Amino acid sequence: MSKDAGRPAATPTVNDVASEAGVSFATAARALGDYGYVSAKAKAKVEAAAVALGYRRNDVARALASGSTRTVGLVVGDIENPYFAAASRGVAAVLEPAGYTLLLANSDEDPERERQAVDVFSTRVDALVLSPARSFDKHRTRDVGKPLVLLDRTVRGLDVDSVGVDNAAAAATAVEHLVGLGHRRIGVIASPSDISSTADRLRGFRAALRRAGIAPDPALEAATRDHAGDPEDAALALLDRPADERPTAVFTTENVVTGGTLRAVRRLGLTIPADLSIVAFDDTDWLPLMEPPITVVRQPVVDLGRRAAELLLERLDGTSGPGRRTVLPTELVVRGSCASPRTR
Structure with a gap:
């Protein structure tokens, strides 16, 4: 019996895929990591070799190499509030098809919990969407060092993109x-x-x-x-x-x-x-x-979340310049809860 019998097969590497496809390591790495230029013919060869070998991309290693985690942090005031639940759906609906994972934190409208969440996220995500618990605290004007979009609320003195209504x-x-x-x-x-x-x-x-x-x-x-x-x-x-x-x-x-x-x-x-x-x-x-x-x-709560995510993707794609304010329309929906006041 071979001494290797019963052992799991070694995990395929980028080198293995490159060898199987008959391309250089650099070409295989670009094709598997979806960055840089790779001809359509070479990309097809690499993808076929990856399937044949059972190659699985190591996203942790990729993040370390590229500096990108393909994640976005969302910090909201109260996830039980239907507003934030709907807005979160809108954010996710745009980010997930773009290849980003959404990480959610609930501040409970507590500035200290919010600060902790932002501090943790700022070292682990590519960008942030924030609905700030307070809008007039001067310490909130600090730069988090990542693309940031404010949802529903603004912060005095903070020049970043924001989305809301009038x-x-x-x-x-x-x-x-x-x-x-x-x-x-x-x-x-x-x-x-x-x-x-x-x-x-x-x-x-x-x-x-x-x-x-x-x-x-x-x-x-x-x-x-x-x-x-x-x-x-x-x-x-x-x-x-x-x-x-x-x-x-x-x-x-x-x-x-x-x-x-x-x-x-x-x-x-x-x-x-x-x-x-x-x-x-x-x-x-x-x-x-x-x-x-x-x-x-x-x-238009879901649309507010979607627009916040779209602005964020534009920043991640290299858009620069001062903060942009997006204002979406509201609608008065008249139902049965109002009538003329009765004589008292």
Whole structure:
């Protein structure tokens, strides 16, 4: 019996493939690694030899040699938030066909957890997509040393590509809808305003009130204390009042806040839209199923993720220059949650 019997066959190498194909090592390496110039005839020979020998590419070695891992890091605030789940699908839909693997990290809207994720990713991935937990922290302006695209939110002083919507204009559209129905006591329930998208929505909300001749009333504005706060508590603080003191309509700034607001409405025994009209920012699968269905400002969330990934691929392909801001359109979807205020 041969002394080699029973031993597994040696793993085929690039040298083995080159020998089998009758080409140089350099040609085989370029064909197998998909870089540099290789004639179509030589590439076909190399690919046939690789199949015949059972060659499998060593991606770890390839990454070490090329400096590229073919991975992209995505850091989001809360993966349980339907917005981030949909946006992540959009990012993956563009990156995966381009040969990149998406690695996901959840910051829980905690700047320290976000910083740790970015630090880890910056040494292991080719590029980053980030939805920052805070938009106005100066320490976030540092260069991570990799192509970076901001999703949904921007960071003051950070000149990188970003993708989002015109949050101020979209919020104003919601207010104008309520004003058109005759509402004057219009409240807002918001997440913390240290995120740029929320700050812009609040700015648009107040500007629309002023254009309608309504002075913004701080007593009709409620927000969660921090990102770990319960939005139901914020909604109760605004709505658990005598009828003549609470708003006749409210605007909620994102879908987690909308959920907390609807729980508060049920807890207080209020009826939509007889007691309270609601317009929500962001659509979800369940909002059309409510009774009545909820009027929303809808964002093209999957498309936002796709566009963020497209910008990233352009940077990875060598596109240079200052940061680019991409703004996609929103849509007011009118359903049954709004009506004219009843006489009190």
